[in-house]
Amino acid sequence: xxxxxxxxxxxxxxxxxxxxxxxxxxxxxxxxxxxxxxxxxxxxxxxxxxxxxxxxxxxxxxxxxxxxxxxxxxxxxxxxxxxxxxxxxxxxxxxxxxxxxxxxxxxxxxxxxxxxxxxxxxxxxxxxxxxxxxxxxxxxxxxxxxxxxxxxxxxxxxxxxxxxx
Amino acid sequence: xxxxxxxxxxxxxxxxxxxxxxxxxxxxxxxxxxxxxxxxxxxxxxxxxxxxxxxxxxxxxxxxxxxxxxxxxxxxxxxxxxxxxxxxxxxxxxxxxxxxxxxxxxxxxxxxxxxxxxxxxxxxxxxxxxxxxxxxxxxxxxxxxxxxxxxxxxxxxxxxxxxxxxxxxxxxxxxxxxxxxxxxxxxxxxxxxxxxxxxxxxxxxxxxxxxxxxxxxxxxxxxxxxxxxxxxxxxxxxxxxxxxxxxxxxxxxxxxxxxxxxxxxxxxxxxxxxxxxxxxxxxxxxxxxxxxxxxxxxxxxxxxxxxxxxxxxxxxxxxxxxxxxxxxxxxxxxxxxxxxxxxxxxxxxxxxxxxxxxxxxxxx
Numbered sequence: 001x002x003x004x005x006x007x008x009x010x011x012x013x014x015x016x017x018x019x020x021x022x023x024x025x026x027x028x029x030x031x032x033x034x035x036x037x038x039x040x041x042x043x044x045x046x047x048x049x050x051x052x053x054x055x056x057x058x059x060x061x062x063x064x065x066x067x068x069x070x071x072x073x074x075x076x077x078x079x080x081x082x083x084x085x086x087x088x089x090x091x092x093x094x095x096x097x098x099x100x101x102x103x104x105x106x107x108x109x110x111x112x113x114x115x116x117x118x119x120x121x122x123x124x125x126x127x128x129x130x131x132x133x134x135x136x137x138x139x140x141x142x143x144x145x146x147x148x149x150x151x152x153x154x155x156x157x158x159x160x161x162x163x164x165x
Numbered sequence: 166x167x168x169x170x171x172x173x174x175x176x177x178x179x180x181x182x183x184x185x186x187x188x189x190x191x192x193x194x195x196x197x198x199x200x201x202x203x204x205x206x207x208x209x210x211x212x213x214x215x216x217x218x219x220x221x222x223x224x225x226x227x228x229x230x231x232x233x234x235x236x237x238x239x240x241x242x243x244x245x246x247x248x249x250x251x252x253x254x255x256x257x258x259x260x261x262x263x264x265x266x267x268x269x270x271x272x273x274x275x276x277x278x279x280x281x282x283x284x285x286x287x288x289x290x291x292x293x294x295x296x297x298x299x300x301x302x303x304x305x306x307x308x309x310x311x312x313x314x315x316x317x318x319x320x321x322x323x324x325x326x327x328x329x330x331x332x333x334x335x336x337x338x339x340x341x342x343x344x345x346x347x348x349x350x351x352x353x354x355x356x357x358x359x360x361x362x363x364x365x366x367x368x369x370x371x372x373x374x375x376x377x378x379x380x381x382x383x384x385x386x387x388x389x390x391x392x393x394x395x396x397x398x399x400x401x402x403x404x405x406x407x408x409x410x411x412x413x414x415x416x417x418x419x420x421x422x423x424x425x426x427x428x429x430x431x432x433x434x435x436x437x438x439x440x441x442x443x444x445x446x447x448x449x450x451x452x453x454x455x456x457x458x459x460x461x462x463x464x465x466x467x468x469x470x471x472x473x474x475x476x477x478x479x480x481x482x483x484x485x486x487x488x489x490x491x492x493x494x495x496x497x498x499x500x501x502x503x504x505x506x507x508x509x510x511x512x513x514x515x516x517x518x519x520x521x522x523x524x525x526x527x528x529x
Contacts, residue, residue: 005350006370008362039355040509043215045223061217062509081223083213084356107336124365142213142225161363164335 001123009122010038012157019066020055024092024157031074031091031100035065036160037084049081076102080141088160098150099159100133105147107164110135118163119151126163127155169195169243171480172259172273174250174422177205178466179458179473180279181233184242186477187277190486194242195271197261199249203237204230205281206301207466209308211336212329215354219502220467229466253426257453275453275480278423279473282416282437282459287321290376296383300330300413307337315409319386320344321374325465327413328353331361334411342405345372345388347395354511373397377410386410416463423460426451431525435518436462442525446479446496447472455480462522464515468506475499 004010015021020035027034035046035055044057046065054071055078057063074089085104094100101119111117111132119130130151137145151159169192173184176198184196196203210226221229237244245263252260257276261269284299291297296315300322303314318339320331323346331341341361349371351358358368369388375397376387390401416437423441424430429450430439440462447455457476458469475496482492507516 004355004358006368008344008351008355008358008366008368010355010359036359037356039511041215041354041356041511042217042506042509043222044217045213048218049223059505060508061505062512082356083215083223084354085360086356120363120365122359122363124363142223144213164364 004038007123010036014038019064022067022069022072026069027090027156028092031089032069032072033067033074033076033078034088034090035067035078036086036088037065037082040064043083045081045083046078046087049077051075051077076136076146077140079104079146080144085144090156092153092156094150097153099153099156100148100150101159102136102146102148103161105145105162106143109165110137110145111147111162111165117149117165119149119155119159120161120163121158122160127159128152130159130162166258166270166272168272168274169193170273170484170486171195171275171277171477172197172257172271173277173279174259175205175279175281175458176200176203176244177279177281177458177469178207178229178233179281179469179476180205180277181237182470182473183277183279183455183457183477183480185233185236185240186474187481188237188240188242190478190481192481192484192486194240195273196237196242196244197248197250197259198244198246201246203234203244203246207233209301209304210466211308211333214467216467216506220471220506226466250422253422273453274484275455277455277457277473277476277480278460279456279458279469279476280419280422280460282418282463284412285415285417286412287374287414289374291378291383294377294379294383295381296379296408297377297410297412300326300411303409303411304330304333307333313337313339314411315383315407316340317342317407318409318411319374319388319405319407320411320413322346322352322413322415323358323368323370324352324413324415325354325357326416327411328357328361330411330413331366332357332364335361335364335366339409341366342407343367343369343388345369345374347371347373347391374410375402383408383410416459418460418462420460423449423454423456426454428454429525431522433462433518433522435514436522440522442522444523445500446492447476448479448483453483462515462518465506468503471499471503471506
């Protein structure tokens with residue numbers, strides 16, 4: 001893969017060099033935000049949305065968001081707040097052998113809770129099956145649904161979304 | 166002839182904000198728009214906006230539109246819809262044709278031109294076939310009229326417009342077969358391209374459309390790789406079955422009224438071509454004529470709204486409703502917000518281009 005400006009999606013290498021992308025070790029232990037925002041654009045709703053001050057953009061607002069891994073609890077308030085839909089919350093050890101992702105989703109129909117769906121990587125390739133745990137359509141999300149899905153741990157980093165229904 | 170303090174031409178984000186600021190400061194305002202509803206492109210923008218809280222970041226464009234319409238109602242200004250401004254004469258007199266049959270002359274002590282922009286097209290074999298359209302047209306169909314332009318779309322151009330409209334076509338239920346970009350790198354914000362890429366849409370950089378084929382309508386697009394001089398490379402053609410080809414190949418400021426009025430113009434490629442010169446208060450070289458939004462150079466709704474506010478307060482100050490000290494204070498605050506939007510790798514070019522325009526010289 002050749003990176004964000006050729007493929008359209010950020011590569012893992014590009015992501016790992018940014019201050020919003022947490023270390024995998026950290027994510028093994030708890031739920032944490034993965035901010036896939038690697039370009040300096042004028043935007044900071046993630047910083048405003050976080051009640052714990054775990055995301056810092058500061059000034060100028062083109063700074064990349066910086067994640068404080070100790071403060072982030074994986075609450076997912078930033079997931080729907082991000083206009084770029086570029087934040088996921090992931091938990092490596094959700095239950096035995098399974099991880100959990102909370103991702104923003106703006107397509108209809110929405111999946112039903114409990115349904116099996118196909119989960120995909122940053123390029124739209126199907127990686128594995130996953131089970132929808134919850135579909136959060138609360139008003140605070142302003143019509144961006146947050147889908148919770150569990151999936152095999154081996155795909156932890158690569159899964160970011162589901163194949164549309 | 167009827168006379169207002171301030172006449173605003175164009176009711177998009179810039180015009181609405183200009184009218185609101187002017188009315189808030191006590192001006193009697195007439196807002197003129199050629200459409201049946203004001204809001205410009207805002208009601209097509211169903212995505213959440215970027216920026217910071219003071220730029221209404223995280224709010225969807227159509228919600229900003231509704232809020233601005235509510236403010237115009239509360240302020241009680243005059244709004245003429247289905248009205249086209251066809252001419253501008255000395256002393257800020259405008260010729261308006263209403264409902265395509267009634268002709269009026271109106272005058273403003275100050276006039277603010279917020280006429281927006283028009284989509285650019287590119288020509289290629291088969292480009293007149295039904296199914297070839299501007300990306301903005303497709304966006305109007307899906308988000309305003311709720312009609313799918315087609316089932317399977319090729320998007321030409323990877324700037325924010327092309328990629329956002331591609332995303333919205335997916336949301337509306339269409340398939341986007343590919344997005345082609347003549348440049349070697351994608352243009353849009355990476356978060357936008359990432360959204361459509363993970364939905365399975367492939368990007369073709371250094372590619373262009375060479376031909377649309379089909380019997381009476383688009384059935385296929387032929388794309389090809391381009392060399393460094395953007396010439397298609399023989400033998401690199403790829404056929405993609407689509408029924409719709411959307412062109413997102415840039416915008417040009419709609420500045421005819423400023424030309425007619427005799428405003429001084431400067432040429433700036435970054436901003437989309439010829440734009441009226443303006444000062445830091447959005448005043449043109451013609452006394453009493455102000456501009457804001459895409460007419461001053463192609464940017465975004467967030468910058469258009471700030472420029473509109475600035476033009477609104479400047480025009481109100483020009484007719485004595487705001488004193489110099491207060492104008493300076495407000496203008497300073499607005500410039501701070503504009504500077505915040507015009508920084509970083511995407512905004513810096515526009516900031517420099519704007520400075521070139523205000524300095525008055527054509528680009529080198």
